[in-house]
Amino acid sequence: MAYTVIPLQIDEHRDALRRLWRDNSYDPETNVYAAERFDWLYRDTGASHAQTWLAVESESQRVIGCGSVFRSNRSFRGQIVSAGVPAVFFVDREHRLAGAALGIQRAVLGGGCRSGLDVFVGKPNRSARAICDRVGYRPVGDLQEWVRVVWGDDSLSASPRAADYGDEIVTAADDRFDRLWDRAKAHYLMAAEKTAAFLNWRYAGFKENYRFYCLVRQDDRRLVGYIVFYAMSDGAVITDLLCEDPSGPALDNLLLGFCPRMQGGGHVWVSLLCTGMPSFEGQLEQVGFRRGKHRVALLVYVNPDAGAAFRHEMLDKNNWFIFAGEMDVLLSDEVWRDRSDRRNVLGDAVASAS
Template sequence: MNYTITSSEPASAREAILELWRRNLPDASADRYPWLYESGLATGFVLRATGGKPVGAAGLMRRDFLAFGQLLQAGQAIDLNVDPEHRTVGPALGLQRAVVGVVDSGALGMAYAFPNQRSEPVLRRIGYRPLGDLQRWVKILSCRAVFRHWGWPNWLARSASAFADPFLPRRRAARRDRLAPGIRVAEVDSFDDRFDSLWRRAASQFPILGQRDSAYLTWRFSRCPDQRYRALVLAEPDGELVGYAVFGRREEAMHLADLLVADPRQLDRLMAEFLRLARREGAETAVMLYCGSPTVCDALRRFGFWQRPSGRKAMVYEKDRELPDAASRPDAWHLTGADIDTDG
């Protein structure tokens, strides 16, 4: 069968892509389409069979990085889906080749993706290289999570956890005298220009860091249609930010979507404040998706997070391998929910 792949204006491709999502990505909300595609941050590619019927689609979400001190324009490969009767290798390969064609043309310097086990071989075949596993870090905040996982009824899980929770290991909060006097902890309801300053100051910690200025954080978190996010900040007496954590509640889990500090020594304090808030609000677990710096991974371990597989890998595509060899190691990166298009 012959296929054609086109990149169309978001308005004209809307109904075709939404219908494909209803068939193949049922968890994707319709509100996600204008947020991603009609905002201008993502480009859609539609696969059509003979006769013009849409049978698959993929997208490329633009994302800027600072890579070894230089601006790197990049994009995340997203929303690959193909109708079941067309799920041979050819259609999926064609869609992904259309996506990386934007890199091959020189319009972008890099593409990256977080494929599951089914789509990973397709990406390898067209030239993506793996960085490492996207790990799911989980901390038990209440034994209710364990008891309910074992199938205990809610009343029994609640009663038993009241006895068991005080015995859960807790790391003491970072000592306050490690920070400058007067550091304040607060929730904020918007991302202002203080976040621009923070991400510029924090960038030197990571050889490769995705853009985290106020405009991007506002789009990614404040305007996200599928999840309500909140932000916890550490601030100097004059209001300058020294760190932030973005998080959202899903059922009984508090998901840590992003974090950044001006100085790694402030990471413990930020983590302690986030976990204190999560416990206060009755969350049973804290969860973070992460691939990157050993400094962040070590902090997660210190605070009792367990490393679990997410079933996804972080992968990168470059045309001519222009990035230094160090970019092939996950410890050069800081990939969090801020760098992922979905909230799963």
């Protein structure tokens, strides 16, 4: 079969995209969670937020696949690196052994590079991994699952240190998050750019109810750190995190303040997947997190026009600090509860208590 790959024109292709979603995961016409993410991903098809490419079967002119990338810049060694995260890669089943998938991913990478992206970072599922390898992604390490069982743990009741810190849970980022980002970014070799505007675009106002757990100083109410999270049926998933320092007392109190909050909400466990910064992983262990059974490959593609030194830095696992949740767009049906559809959709997120 022959295919052409074209950029999305949402007014022209909306119905075709909806069918792709319905046939390959969730139906955005009946699932409110999918409908919100559909509008979020495709409402801005310019280089500022997200780009999407479609595969069209030449004979029938039917749209049979799609792939997107959204911008999530990184702060690296004090400089902003333009970075993209691939998302929502669908190809109809009868076309998966042909060239459509390769064509989509090559178009996503080519279009992203032309719009100024320096690097792409993703965590493909098993079926997409071979495609990513063929178009030039390179493995840089694994995202490791960490789990903290909170149910029945009486040691959590005294955290965080009430004399020094208070906490709150909010649904949107404000200017305190900008000030924290300005203070904190120099302490991280690499971190996702976490301005209030980006955090709200990425997480705020969705039905799955991402929230921000905030740790503040008692004396001046300054924001010290926060955790972005959402709830599953018996646990809470940490999607993203930023603290004034990537290790030390503030991070201890952020993690140990969050856990009893989740315990008080009836959750059994807290989990996250991340890679990088051995000091951060060591502190997770110190506060009671244990390595879970899930590991997910982290892949990186570097713009071919980048210099050799930059390429080497981006392919070094030791330079990365990233959470799996930063790359999740589709969540599991345990979160996106669609009672009209009995398929088991795993989405991007993985969590376990064992």
